[in-house]
Amino acid sequence: NAGVTQTPKFQVLKTGQSMTLQCAQDMNHEYMSWYRQDPGMGLRLIHYSVGAGITDQGEVPNGYNVSRSTTEDFPLRLLSAAPSQTSVYFCASSPGRGKYEQYFGPGTRLTVT
Amino acid sequence: EDKVVQSPLSLVVHEGDTVTLNCSYEVTNFRSLLWYKQEKKAPTFLFMLTSSGIEKKSGRLSSILDKKELFSILNITATQTGDSAVYLCAVPRRTSYDKVIFGPGTSLSVIP
Numbered sequence: 001n002a003g004v005t006q007t008p009k010f011q012v013l014k015t016g017q018s019m020t021l022q023c024a025q026d027m028n029h030e031y032m033s034w035y036r037q038d039p040g041m042g043l044r045l046i047h048y049s050v051g052a053g054i055t056d057q058g059e060v061p062n063g064y065n066v067s068r069s070t071t072e073d074f075p076l077r078l079l080s081a082a083p084s085q086t087s088v089y090f091c092a093s094s095p096g097r098g099k100y101e102q103y104f105g106p107g108t109r110l111t112v113t
Numbered sequence: 114e115d116k117v118v119q120s121p122l123s124l125v126v127h128e129g130d131t132v133t134l135n136c137s138y139e140v141t142n143f144r145s146l147l148w149y150k151q152e153k154k155a156p157t158f159l160f161m162l163t164s165s166g167i168e169k170k171s172g173r174l175s176s177i178l179d180k181k182e183l184f185s186i187l188n189i190t191a192t193q194t195g196d197s198a199v200y201l202c203a204v205p206r207r208t209s210y211d212k213v214i215f216g217p218g219t220s221l222s223v224i225p
Contacts, residue, residue, distance in 0.1 A: 033213070035215075040217070042201070042215050042216060042218055043156070043201065043215040044215075045214075048212065058212060100144070100147060100161060100213065101147060102147075102149075102158065102203075102213065103158070104156050105155060106155055107154065
């Protein structure tokens with residue numbers, strides 16, 4: 001099993017550009033989440049999903065969209081990048097149904113200039 | 114407002130020392146508490162605790178939960194340089210669905 005995979009590993013965007021961060025898991029997990037991690041701020045939840053077709057907002061959803069058309073994939077879209085979105089982004093999955101341990105992807109380091 | 118607090122935020126110890134990391138929480142409809150270790154990359158899962166007073170152990174790491182006082186501790190005995198990492202505490206918040214709230218982490222540095 002590859003576990004949770006994320007692409008790209010690094011990305012530089014100019015202000016106003018849009019892009020999609022890809023996330024996939026092959027563990028048949030129900031739950032998937034996107035976090036951003038900033039120095040001194042810890043991991044903050046952006047969006048999450050409890051199954052295909054079901055998504056909800058986390059703590060910091062503004063400027064991001066998600067969709068979950070399949071169990072495996074959970075892409076994160078930045079609509080119009082801003083310097084405040086410079087961060088490390090982690091995708092995570094967990095089995096759900098009371099099994100809360102999350103498995104994280106390797107992360108994407110995004111810089112917005 | 115739900116929150117997870119960790120202390121200390123950073124710690125420097127010598128190899129062989131024993132350390133205790135703290136996590137306290139105020140979270141609606143508490144179900145469980147999880148500990149993760151984050152080295153330079155993504156967090157990796159260590160323990161999940163659901164019952165008070167029952168210690169979870171893995172090698173030199175152990176953890177226990179006190180649901181009455183709303184805290185957990187993570188102990189690391191005979192620390193090694195490979196234990197240097199950020200240790201994260203996380204609590205799922207049960208509403209319609211489970212959202213996981215992370216604490217800020219404790220940065221542990223173990224020096225030879």
